[in-house]
Structures are given as C-alpha cells and as structure tokens.
Amino acid sequence: MRIVAFNYRDIPNFPQSTVHGHAGRLVFGTLKGRPCVCMQGRFHLYEGYPIQKITMPMRIFKLLGVETVILTNAAGGLNQDYKVGDIMIIKDHLNMPGFAGNNPLAGPNEERFGVRFPCMSDAYDRELQQLALDVGLELGFSDFLREGVYCVLGGPSFETIAECRMLHKLGADAVGMSTVHEVIVARHCGMRVFALSLITNKAVMDYDSEEKANHEEVLQTGKQRAEQLERLVSTIITRLEHNNNFA
Numbered sequence: 001m002r003i004v005a006f007n008y009r010d011i012p013n014f015p016q017s018t019v020h021g022h023a024g025r026l027v028f029g030t031l032k033g034r035p036c037v038c039m040q041g042r043f044h045l046y047e048g049y050p051i052q053k054i055t056m057p058m059r060i061f062k063l064l065g066v067e068t069v070i071l072t073n074a075a076g077g078l079n080q081d082y083k084v085g086d087i088m089i090i091k092d093h094l095n096m097p098g099f100a101g102n103n104p105l106a107g108p109n110e111e112r113f114g115v116r117f118p119c120m121s122d123a124y125d126r127e128l129q130q131l132a133l134d135v136g137l138e139l140g141f142s143d144f145l146r147e148g149v150y151c152v153l154g155g156p157s158f159e160t161i162a163e164c165r166m167l168h169k170l171g172a173d174a175v176g177m178s179t180v181h182e183v184i185v186a187r188h189c190g191m192r193v194f195a196l197s198l199i200t201n202k203a204v205m206d207y208d209s210e211e212k213a214n215h216e217e218v219l220q221t222g223k224q225r226a227e228q229l230e231r232l233v234s235t236i237i238t239r240l241e242h243n244n245n246f247a
C-alpha cells in the first residue's frame with residue numbers, strides 16, 4: 001500500500017497537534033483499495049484553538065471530495081453497564097459547549113458549504129450504524145460493542161463526580177472532549193458521518209471510589225483495543241458502497 005503523509009506543520013494554516021499521543025500527520029492512501037485521508041491527531045477546544053480552527057479539516061475533506069467521515073475518540077464511560085475496552089457506536093450527542101453558544105457554525109454562514117440552520121437529528125448515519133453492528137457480529141465483537149450517546153465538554157480537566165452524575169442523568173452514555181464539533185461541520189456540508197467511542201476509563205460516579213481519570217489510562221486502553229478497532233473500521237470501509245470516498 002502506498003501512502004503519502006504530510007506533517008501538519010508543513011500544511012499552511014493547519015493547526016498543530018499539542019496532545020501527547022497525537023502524531024500530527026495527514027495521511028493519504030488506500031484502505032482495502034478505497035482512497036482515504038486520515039488524520040493522525042485532531043484538535044480540541046482545550047488546546048486553545050478557536051472552534052472554527054478545530055473543525056477546519058472537515059471543510060478541507062469536503063473540498064477534497066470526501067463523502068463519508070469516520071470519527072473515533074477515547075471517552076469515559078458514564079453508563080454503568082459499560083466496561084473499559086467497550087466500543088460504543090455513537091447514535092447521538094449532547095453538545096455542552098454548544099449550549100453556551102460555542103458552536104463551530106457560529107458567525108456568518110458559509111453558504112457554499114451548507115445552510116444557516118442545519119438539522120442534527122440525523123447527524124449519525126443510521127445505515128452505517130447498522131452496518132457497524134453487522135460487522136461487529138461477524139467479527140465476534142458483540143460482547144463489547146455498544147450503542148450510545150456521547151457528550152462533549154471543553155476539558156482539559158476531567159469531570160467532577162457531580163458533573164458525571166449530571167451528564168448520566170441527562171442521557172449521556174460516554175463523555176469526552178472532541179468529535180461533536182467535527183460532526184456538526186461535516187454534517188453542515190453534507191458528508192455522511194459515522195463515529196465510535198472507545199471506552200478507555202470509567203467515569204468516577206461515586207465519592208467512595210479510589211479511581212481517578214488520567215490520560216495514561218486513556219492511552220493504554222487505546223493501545224489494547226487498537227487492533228480490533230482497526231479491523232472493525234477497515235471492514236466497515238470495505239462494505240461501503242463503491243466510489244464512496246471517506247476520511
């Protein structure tokens with residue numbers, strides 16, 4: 001397989017990755033014969049970037065002709081049935097920064113990308129969710145494959161116990177600091193979206209608990225499930241309709 005990779009620092013106006021574990025490269029290649037572009041590292045609000053900068057890659061992908069975006073993230077499990085290592089197909093989201101007016105589409109609307117008031121009730125493509133469930137079953141992943149609601153916060157501090165309890169009551173199954181802004185911009189410009197959370201740690205919900213959320217555990221769980229996540233995503237891609245480019 002031939003790949004061509006660009007360091008983010010060599011791409012004019014591209015943000016830089018500042019998070020440990022994010023390589024900071026844009027990689028072009030083929031996955032099982034399908035052309036794709038892959039971000040090795042994304043951007044977060046807590047890095048200090050304006051929300052429009054965080055999501056700029058989505059519009060670049062649109063201009064490159066990408067039709068389907070596949071997003072993955074690490075997240076803390078709020079749903080008490082979830083275990084560390086579970087993979088959650090995201091079926092919906094809670095956009096907490098958005099409640100406070102921090103939405104990547106705020107400001108003048110870019111009409112060449114999409115409408116002023118885009119619908120978000122269909123943000124996560126239902127056919128792709130079903131495809132992921134089918135592929136998960138085939139691969140023998142059903143025991144650790146879930147479907148749920150992802151909630152984004154600004155970070156970088158992890159949540160307090162009271163915050164975790166509140167988010168769970170509001171209907172969130174997992175919490176993280178990314179993805180939702182990218183989804184909003186990708187949907188605004190009409191790309192299909194599929195997203196997965198790897199439950200890297202359990203959100204602490206109990207004052208008697210000795211557990212503490214930490215980035216090392218997040219990275220470690222990511223490494224442990226990397227191979228299965230790769231198989232799941234690459235098999236999903238092979239089943240996408242022909243001529244469907246993706247990021």
Ligand SMILES: O=P(O)(O)O[C@H]1O[C@H](CO)[C@@H](O)[C@H]1O
Pocket residue numbers: 019042044072073074075155176177178179214215218
């Ligand atoms: O959402 P991704 O980028 O996968 O990473 C998650 O893990 C980091 C915290 O450990 C935060 O960046 C959080 O958003």
